[in-house]
Amino acid sequence: MTRSMMATKLYVPAPRRGFVVRPRLREKLRLGADSGLTLLSAPAGFGKTALLADWFGEAAGQDRCVAWLSLDPADSEPASFWTCVVTSLQSAVPGVGSSALELIASPPLATELLLTALVNDLAAVPKDVWLVLDDYHAVDSRDIGTGMAYFVEHLPPRVHVVVSTRSDPELPLSRWRVRGELVEIRAADLRFTPDETAAYLNDVAGLDLAAGQVSTLDQRTEGWIAALQLAALSLKGRDDAAGFIERFAGDHRYIVDYLVEEVLQHQTEAVRSFLLQTAVLDRLTGPLCDAVTGREDGSSTLAALERANLFVIPLDDQREWYRYHHLFADVLRGRLLSEQPGQIPLLHQRASRWHESQDHTEDAVRHALAGQDFDRAAHLVELAVPMLRRSRQDAVLFGWLKELPDADIRRSPVLSVFYAGFLLVSGDLPGVESRLADAERALAAVPALADAEGALAAVPDGPTPPLADTEEVQTVPATIAVYRAAVAQAGGDVGGTAAHARHALVLAGPEDHLARGAASGFLGLAAWADGDVPGALQTFTQAVASLHAAGNLVDELSSTVVLADMWLASGRPGEARRLYDNALQLADARGDSMVRASSELHVGLSEICRQAGDLSGANRHLEAAAVFVERGPMTESRYRWFVAMGLVAQDEGSPERAISYLDQAEQLFRPGFFPEVRPIPAIKARVWVRQGNLAEATGWANARGISVTDAASYMNEYSHLTLVRLLIAQQRAHPDTGAATGAVELLDRFLALATASGRAGSVVEIRMLQALAHDALGERRQALESLRSALADPPEPEEYVRLFLDEGPPMVELLREAMRDATREAAREATHDDGAAVRVRDRARRLLTLGEPPQPSPPQPKPSRPGERPPSDVDPLSERELQVLRLLDSELSGPEIARQLFISHNTLRTHTKHIFTKLGVTSRRAAVRRARDRGLM
Known part of the structure; x- marks a missing residue:
């Protein structure tokens, strides 16, 4: 939706001319300042919107911010609803909700997370904030109600919500009512009293009716404001007012039809036709009305209708945009349906074309769908795809696809391929290939179009347009290959992943940076899964560069996490840290809009800090990521955060807490686009081994079905190195079993593979484990030789701390002996400062120093974390x-x-x-x- 169209939904209505002031209702609204929710619930025509406009207008000078949102059925999807809510709040309180909007744009929708971010922003606002949701019934649903309940129950004290609706919403009203947290204004409150009826009919409408006539109308309408307005319009200029009033009878179902008919009969044929034809529009402006009616008097007619109080409500201060009173519009649409049903699709189609010409994409699509012009709707959606992808409005695109007939989707290559993408994200892998095949068949049938948009302009009321020949069509072949690579990756088919990714690179044009980035990324992932870390680094670095060229900053920053993991595998944690720091600096410069990417980078940095022995740094990064991660969508950062928290908990001496975090990580993990090189069950098994719970660890190994005779492969490396730790622990517990013998042979095979593949990180860990295995078998000399190699070779030894210290007392004993031997050797051979003996001596000494228990020190106040301010000097807590x-x-x-x-x-x-x-x-x-x-x- 364009900015101008959105503004009409956010317009705070001006007080109505001739509004009857009602102090008793103003007082009830004032009570809303002491509650979280004020509810106005009454049928159409009871003056809910007019009352709110009067009250907020009357108190306009007070120290408060008013965010108004006029809802309609187009906002009924949760993502659209919360986007409108946040945008409304931003119009009143600039700066709030930026992180919430970014979360909305990243499916699946994490409602509680985005609302937590929004509430935290609102808590910092120094003024009262009033959020008015008008016509809430248009969007009321269980999904939206769940989010609304959470939002209302977590509102800061100075934030208040007002809901205006025709029927009670799906909210816990009874609970709030009992607690005194709900202010209610219902139809009984909104009905005009006899005095208010008299004031309206005689003072406002100027009818000069007798008291008995006023009383009759009051009784017949039961104070229903819409009926009184219609009656007043019907009475103007009549000589037989008394007779009209006597004939005026019946219940509300018939009153409206009767009165609207009375009003319409007093209009000219031109006005009556205008009202009926424009009733299909939710919002009206002169040029739009002209496009729909085929006339040229739209602006002047709207102005005349407003002057005549004919249920036309302005939506801006310039009187450019209007809407009909909802009750009036409902009756007009019913009349149009009964009198001219064949005209309705054509009217919607004309509205769709006008909105398209104004770049009002959402309204253009909505009217095309309402006009059952599905070919045109599909065409418009195709044209909108680039914009929606750039702005990451995935939920909007998916909502449109759900409304289109399946046949229209299947005959469009663009829509078919993106439908496949939604199936892929939602985990429906079996359904993806069918849609990709549809896209290929549709692509072969697309005619060559010189200028699809020009063809549309030439036949405004003519045949439905052909499918769009846009840049997206040209990229479909490469996108299909990319999605097939993704399916292969998710299924663990490394060869298929690489083959489809190479095919995508062949198909992608030189300027199709997004497809080239995705294809290079999957090539890198395939190489990584195959253990070829140097090749993975080369191709994945190209992928990140392509994403940068495409302007896709969020994906570029998120991909940095994968690239850093590859650097860790190559034995270069310092390079991984540099990448993280640079990316985080870029994300922080963009502010709240990059909160998701920032959290992923913080989680990655926490793992590097922990491995380097900096637990306080690891905790700081995890705290920074917690705001996004704990309730976030199913992303890499979310489950990885729980893994990182578990490892930190283990290092802090709490294995039970570590297992609890890892259990949560296991529940959140979904096989996806990245190789599972560090399975969570194996991480848990390492915690059990370190804890001495060998029974649980043995159960893991048996369930996994792994043994020392398995072939070495990178995808199984983490699990097999976990098995080695278990066997070493079993050897120490039962020396006569020789459990570690097979472990030594297994480590030899993995060492040869890691060395050949250039995985220096794996080499360090394997040699360290060789030292422990030989030591458990009583082979001290071989143990020290392996440990010496592990200490001498890492290019960045200062980053490897927990790898050694996590192995406990046996490793400490080996480090001490290795340091003594290296010290003697360095002195005997007068080794240069950069000699192997010196390196082993210094690195062993550093590890031993870091492994000493910390000396107790006075407690120091911790630095402020995100969401905290410096402590105040006010009174202590009561x-x-x-x-x-x-x-x-x-x-x-x-x-x-x-x-x-x-x-x-x-x-x-x-x-x-x-x-x-x-x-x-x-x-x-x-x-x-x-x-x-x-x-x-």
Whole structure:
């Protein structure tokens, strides 16, 4: 949707001319300042929107921000709904919601995560913020209701939501009502009282009716405002007002039809025709109305309708955009359907063409679909694909594809291939190939079009257009090959991945950077899975460069994580760290829009810090990533965060906590685009071995079905090196079994493979394990020789700390002896400073120093983490605030905490606000951390 169209949805309506002021309702709205939600629930025509416009207009000078959103059925998809909500809030409070918008653009939709980010932004706003959701019934659904409930229950104290709807929404209203957290205005409240009816009919409408006539209309309409408005319009200029009022009877179902008919009869044929034909439009502007009606008086007619109070509502201050009152529009559409049903598709098609000419893509597609012009809708979607891909509006594209008939999708190469992409992302691998085959068949049938858009302009009311001949069509063959490479990668078919990726490079044009980047990426992944790390580095570096050339910064930064993993495998953790640092600097410069990429980079850096022995640095990076990861979508960064947390927990001496984190990682992991070179079950097995729980580790090995006689391959390397650790532990527990003998032979095979493939990182680990295996077998000389090689060869030895220290006392003993031997050798041979003996001596000494238990020191305040401010110097926490704080460190929701303390949710909000202020934080998580740092918990 273009900026101008979106603005009409965000327009705060001006107070209506002649509005009857209703102090009793203003007072009820004012009470909303003390609650999270104000609900206006009444049928159409009860003045909900007019009341809100009056109240917010009356208090316009107050210290508050008003975000208004007029909803319609096009916003009923959760991604579209939350995009509109965040955009509305940004219009009132610039700067909030940037990270939330980026999360929305990254399917699958992580509702709680984006709302957490949004709530945190709103918590920092120093003014009251009012979010008004008008016509909420148009989007009400279980999916949206779940998110709304979460949002309302986590609102900061100064943020308030107002929902205006024709029917009660799917929200926990009863729960909020009992807690006193809900202000309700219903039809009984909104009905005009007799005095208000008299004020409207005589003072506003100027009808000068007798008291009895006013009373009759009040009784017949039951204070229903829309009916009174229609009655007033019908009475204007009548000589038989009394007779009209006497005839005016019936229930609401018939009153509207009767009154609209009365109103329409008093209009000229030109106005009546205009009203019926433009009823298909949700929003009206003069040129659009002209395109639909075929006339040239749209702007003047709209202005005249507004002057006549004929249910036309302005949507901007310039009086360019309008909408009909919803009740009036419903009746007009019903009348149009009964009188001119054959005209409706044509009217929608004309609206679609006009919106297309104005680059209002979403409205153009919506009207084409409503007009059942599915060929045209498919054409428009094809034209929109480049824009949607650049802006990452995947949810919008998928929503359109779901509405199109399957036949239209299958005969479009572009739509077929992107439908395949959605199936791939959702995990439906078997369905992908069928759609790719459809794309190939459709591609072969596409005629050569010189200028598809020009052809459209030549036949505005003519035949449906051919499928678009866009740049996307030209890239379809390469995209098909890329998706086939992805399917092969997900299935573990390394050869197929490489073959399809090479084919994609052949098909991609020199300027098709996105396809070339994807193809090079899959070639690199195939080489990596095959153990060819130098080849993987070369091709994947080209992939990242192509993504940069395509301007796809998010994917470029995310791919840096994979490239860094390859550098780690090559034995160059320092190069991986440099890549991470540069990418993180670039992501931070872009701010909240890169929060997802930033979190992935922080997780990667945490792993490097941990391996280098810097646990505090690892924790800092994991804290920085936590805001995105804990509730995020199924991405690499999410499950990897739990893996990294588990490894840190292990190093901190908590194997139970480590296994808990790894269990969560295992639940989140989905086989996808990256080789599974470090299986989570094997990571858990290493924790068990280090813990001494050999029974669990043996169960893992038996379930995996691996043994020392297996052939060596890179994809199985991590699991087999885990098996070696288990065998060494079994050898030490039962020396007579000779369990480690087979491990030595297995390590020899893996060492030869890693050396030939240029995987220096693997070489260091294998030689270290050879030292432990020989030592467990009592072969001390061979053990020291292997350890000497492991210490002497790494090009960046300072990055390898946990690799050695994680092996415990046996490794410490070997390091001490290796240091003594190297010290003697260096002195005896007067080795130069860069000699092997000196390197072994210095590296062993450094590891032994790092492995010594830390000396106790006075507790120091930890640095501020994301979401925290410097601690304030205000009064200490009260006893009640300490009670609240302890419950914040639990799984209880805000309402559940309030119930446990026997206080209202609003009182809890107040306590929480005071706690945040005193601790200098802006979120629940940060408050708990700061309290622990200060010894309050």
